[in-house]
Amino acid sequence: MKGRAAGVVVLVCVAALTADYAVKIAWTAASDVRVAALQEKVRADAGLAAALAAEQKKIADFNQARxxxxxxxxxxxxxxxxxxxVEQPKAPRRIPEKPQKAAGVRRGGKPVVTGAAAPEIDLAFVDEVVAREGRGTEAAIPILQAIQAHYRYLPDEALRRVCELTEITPAQIAGTSSFYSRFRRSPVGEHIVRVCHGTACHVAGARQITDELRRELKIAEGEDTDPSRTFTIEEVACLGCCSLAPVVMVDEHTAGNLTPATACDALGEHA
Ligand code: FES
Structure with a gap:
């Protein structure tokens, strides 16, 4: 209602300014004619100088009032x-939905994704993190780090909750989470498979090892996690045991001197 009244006032002011300008154009033209005529007469009759001065004062007063x-x-x-x-309704802040493919169970208090339904999201944890880190935009990275550490990725529900509780916008979250590669927007598999692509491992066939693991785990093009959300493959820099190249690390277990034929042995009992 206030916004509508303000809009009406804006229209009235614009109309008044427009009308004033039109009046000024017409009035100036008429007064110019009167002044020119009086100047002509004053040349012949100096007694009309007072009338000319009065007309010029009238013009000055008109301009001052205008x-x-x-x-x-x-x-x-x-x-x-x-x-x-200010009164215009604000568009709701919204985090874009990402498709969820996995189910959640709890292990050691943290959600672990292993099935086909959406993981369980404990939003009370988000409330605690926001209370601890603050509500300003400068808290965006610590909050996202805490959420990532707890859920192992950034669930949409948790991010929406962050936007509700803080001054952080969906655009800021999207920018930050895409800028830092350690932030994930989709659920991670139960086991992390790190395939070393450092120089020694690259030369020793890391690409073929990666391709074989992806083929065996049926990981789709553009994805990094298998359909059952058991394994997530990451390509990493040197793991520090170059003499064993090519090297794969499954969770905390390291396997080296692999070939495409033996690559899947690194998955061990989890496969
Ligand atoms: S390059 Fe792979 S362990 Fe060093």
Whole structure:
């Protein structure tokens, strides 16, 4: 209602300024004609100088009054326009949905994804993190780090909760989570398979090892996790045991000197 009233005031001010300008154009043209005529007469009759001075004073008064009127109308227009903009309904802040493929069970208090339904999301944890880290935009990275550490990825529900509780916007979250590669927007598998792509491992056939593991685990193009959410494959830099190249690390277990034929042995009992 306030916004509508402010909008009406804006329209009235614009109309008044437009009308004032039209009046000024017509009035100036008429007064110019009168002044020119009086100047002509004053040349012949000096006694008309007082009438010319009176006409010129009338023009000056008109211009002064108009300046005052325009200043007030402009001020009212600015205030009304600002009120109109402030009263506009705000679009709801929204985190884009990501498809969820997996189910959640709890292990050691943290969600672990192993099935086909959405993981269990404990939003009370998000509330605790926000209370601890603060509600300002500067808390975005610590909050996302805590959520990532707890859920092992950034669930959409948790991110929406962050936006509700803080000054952090969906755009800021999207920018931050895509800039830092350690942030994940999709659930991670139960086991992390790190395939070393450092120089020694690359030369020793890391690409073929990766391809074989992806083929065996039926990981789709563009994905990094198998359909059952058991394994997530990551390509990492040197794991620090180059003499064993090519090297694969499954959780905390390291396997080296692999070939495409033996690559899946690294998955051990989990496969
Ligand atoms: S390059 Fe792979 S362990 Fe060093």
């Amino acid at each position: 300046r005052t009127r325009i200043n007030w109308l402009s001020l009212v227009l600015i205030v009304a326009a600002a009120a109109f903009l």
